[in-house]
Amino acid sequence: MSNFQNKKGPVIKQFIITPIATVDPPLLNAVGLHQPYALRTIVELITDDNISGISEIPGNIAIDAALESAKNLIIGMDPFNLNGIRQVLEAHFGTETAGQRGDMPWDQRKLVHIFSAIEVACLDIVGKITNRPVVDLLGGKMRDAVPFSAYLFYKYEGAGGELGHKIDPAASGWAAARQTKAVDPAGIVAQAKAMCAEFGFKSLKLKGGVFDPRLETDSIFALREAFGPDVPLRIDPNAAWTIETSIKYGLEMEGCLEYLEDPTKGQEGMAVVRKALKTPLATNMCTTSFGDIPSSIAIGSEDIILSDHHFWGGLRSSMELSKICQVFGRGLSMHSNSHLGISLAAMVHLGAALPKVPYALDTHYPWQSDEVITGGRFKFEDGSVAVPKGPGLGVILDKIALAKLHQNYLDCGITVRDDTTEMKKFNPDWKFETMRW
Numbered sequence: 001m002s003n004f005q006n007k008k009g010p011v012i013k014q015f016i017i018t019p020i021a022t023v024d025p026p027l028l029n030a031v032g033l034h035q036p037y038a039l040r041t042i043v044e045l046i047t048d049d050n051i052s053g054i055s056e057i058p059g060n061i062a063i064d065a066a067l068e069s070a071k072n073l074i075i076g077m078d079p080f081n082l083n084g085i086r087q088v089l090e091a092h093f094g095t096e097t098a099g100q101r102g103d104m105p106w107d108q109r110k111l112v113h114i115f116s117a118i119e120v121a122c123l124d125i126v127g128k129i130t131n132r133p134v135v136d137l138l139g140g141k142m143r144d145a146v147p148f149s150a151y152l153f154y155k156y157e158g159a160g161g162e163l164g165h166k167i168d169p170a171a172s173g174w175a176a177a178r179q180t181k182a183v184d185p186a187g188i189v190a191q192a193k194a195m196c197a198e199f200g201f202k203s204l205k206l207k208g209g210v211f212d213p214r215l216e217t218d219s220i221f222a223l224r225e226a227f228g229p230d231v232p233l234r235i236d237p238n239a240a241w242t243i244e245t246s247i248k249y250g251l252e253m254e255g256c257l258e259y260l261e262d263p264t265k266g267q268e269g270m271a272v273v274r275k276a277l278k279t280p281l282a283t284n285m286c287t288t289s290f291g292d293i294p295s296s297i298a299i300g301s302e303d304i305i306l307s308d309h310h311f312w313g314g315l316r317s318s319m320e321l322s323k324i325c326q327v328f329g330r331g332l333s334m335h336s337n338s339h340l341g342i343s344l345a346a347m348v349h350l351g352a353a354l355p356k357v358p359y360a361l362d363t364h365y366p367w368q369s370d371e372v373i374t375g376g377r378f379k380f381e382d383g384s385v386a387v388p389k390g391p392g393l394g395v396i397l398d399k400i401a402l403a404k405l406h407q408n409y410l411d412c413g414i415t416v417r418d419d420t421t422e423m424k425k426f427n428p429d430w431k432f433e434t435m436r437w
Contacts, residue, residue, distance in 0.1 A: 009078045010129065012122075014046035015071045019059050020405035021412045022370040023161035024338055025178055027153040030209030030238035031432050032423030036160045037412045038338035042372060042402060043067065045121040047079065053124035054397050056342035056372070057117045057310050061415035066093065066110045067117065079122035082316070089115055112289075112313045119314035120346050120393070127392030134346070134393055138319055138353035145384040146351035149234070149360040150201035151336065151367070152192055152223075154210045156426070157181040161408075174198035178367060184215065185222035192223060195366055201383040203232035203258065203360045209240035213249045213437050224256050232258035232360070239265040239285050240436045246273045254279050258359065259304055262286065265435055267301035274300055282306055282359075284335035290321070297328050304331035304359065310343070311335070315350050322354050336362035341373040344385065345393045352387045370405060374398045 021037035028034075039059025046052050057063070073088050093111045123134050135141045158165035159179045167179050177194035181187060192204055204223055208216040220235055227233075239262045241249070246263035250273060253260070259280040264273055267286045274281050282304035287296045288311060296302065305325060309318045325332040332354065334347060344365055351361055360383065371377045373395040378385055388394025423430045 009080060010047040010049055010051065010125070012045050012075055012077055012079055013048045014044070015074055016044040016046070017064060017067050017071075018042045018044070018402055018406050019061075019064050019409045020372065020402065021059070021408040021414060022338070022340060022368055022405060023159070023408075025160040025367060026156040026158045026165060027207070027367065028155055028183075028210045029153070029207055029419060030240040030436065032419035032421075032430060033156070033426065034160070034338075034419060035414055035417070035422045036162075036164050037408060037414055038368070039409070039414060039417060040338075040340060040343075040372075040405075041067065041117070042342065042397070043117045043121050044397065045074070045079065045118070045125060047125060051125050051128050052397070053079065053121035053126075053128070053392065054342055054395075055117045055120035055124070055346070056340060057113050058337050058417075059409075060113075060417065063110055063113050066114055070114055070118070074118060079125040082119055082122055082314075085118060085122070086115055086313075089118075112311050116310050116312075116314040119316065120309070120342075123315060124392035131391050133387065133389075133391060134315070134349040135352045135387055138315055138350065141352050141387060142355060143352050143357070143387075145381070145386045146348045146357065147203075147360040147384045148199075148201065148363045148365075148380065149203040149205045149232075149383075150192060150195045150199070151362055151364055152188055152195070152204060152206045153182070153367070154188070154207070155180075155182050155191075174366065175369070178369075183211070185219040188219045189222050189226045193226070196383075199366055199380040199383060201360075201380075203234070203383075205234040205236065205261075205362060207238070208235045209237035209436070213237070213241060213245055217249045217252055220253055220256060234258050234261055234282070236261035237263050239263070239434070242435055242437065243269050243272050245437045247276045250277045250279055261306070267292070267295055267299060270301040271299040274302065280304055280331070282331075282333070284308060284311075288312075290317075290324075293324060293328075302330070304333060306333050306335040306362065308335040308337070309346060309350060310337070315346060318350055319353065326355065331358055333357070333359035334361040336364050338364045338368060340365075340368060341371055341378055341395055342393065342397075344378055345373075345388050345395045348385050348387055349393065370401070372398055372401050372405060 024038035280303035284306035
């Protein structure tokens with residue numbers, strides 16, 4: 001037998017959970033306004049051979065507490081045994097239903113976050129032990145770089161963080177543009193031009209559900225006029241439109257959109273809109289788990305599923321989802337949240353392993369200014385990110401930056417994302433409505 005076959009398997013001996021807060025500009029969405037800081041949680045697993053694996057998930061005090069409760073379950077387990085880890089976690093936390101996702105644009109389930117955090121960190125360890133990148137552990141590299149789309153937001157003036165709604169006068173280039181107010185079509189076009197100049201994006205997505213659909217549709221038309229017919233456009237109202245509104249403005253935008261994302265609520269509503277439009281519908285809200293897929297196929301609620309390894313239970317589950325999408329003729333792309341480089345690295349490895357990437361992936365990365373990995377922020381070339389070199393995820397945790405961002409968390413007092421309360425600071429009468437127009 002080889003030395004590898006004779007060697008005792010590695011064992012997880014440390015499980016470190018670090019909540020952090022990263023500067024986030026005042027971006028608008030259907031729920032309200034981004035807080036000055038976005039929460040993330042960094043997980044580090046260390047084996048008895050002192051091999052470290054890292055991951056990053058959306059931050060939330062309840063999920064952090066659940067991660068803490070998982071520590072004793074995971075310490076002592078083999079990072080190669082992801083099936084066993086999943087079984088242990090399900091036995092402890094119980095299985096989750098799609099209904100536990102909640103009505104917010106972001107997913108509120110615990111187990112999918114916990115397992116994805118542990119799985120990605122374990123795959124980082126396995127990659128380092130085998131001296132192979134994570135993309136190889138997912139089946140092998142299908143492309144050297146993964147394309148992303150510009151992610152445009154209506155926003156108030158401001159930089160976020162300590163500056164809040166103030167402007168940093170020393171900023172230039174995209175750093176200055178990301179502070180600029182954008183509440184109308186002209187502002188969105190200016191934002192798009194600045195973002196594309198900096199990152200080279202070849203497609204554009206607008207976060208809608210903020211203003212009257214007339215203004216948001218006019219913003220899409222303004223983008224089409226500014227960028228021409230060859231740049232794919234998307235809009236995501238976050239299910240804030242009624243079925244009737246979705247059909248009315250969806251018909252107006254036909255021929256202008258690559259896809260229309262979650263215009264209305266639920267699979268049934270989406271299916272009605274889909275039958276009325278030629279434009280493909282995409283979702284990260286109505287079909288968000290494997291249990292949702294049979295009804296999705298039966299009624300035809302969407303054409304494209306926007307996966308997110310944080311919400312679908314990890315990278316391997318996302319690869320399984322890609323096979324199901326192929327079988328049933330669904331397109332597949334990726335949803336994003338306010339992430340840093342560890343999550344981006346995981347997304348790129350996954351995107352590089354997928355059989356097809358017909359739609360550029362979402363990313364909030366241009367809106368973030370902090371980083372938690374060594375070597376600085378990822379570079380985009382022509383809107384794409386190259387697969388990181390090196391074993392595992394190919395990124396290294398910057399312990400100094402981690403400590404700084406953890407101190408941000410302790411100082412800012414935010415423990416759960418709450419865009420509605422933040423919006424009430426500027427509009428006391430504001431209330432979140434699951435369907436506004």
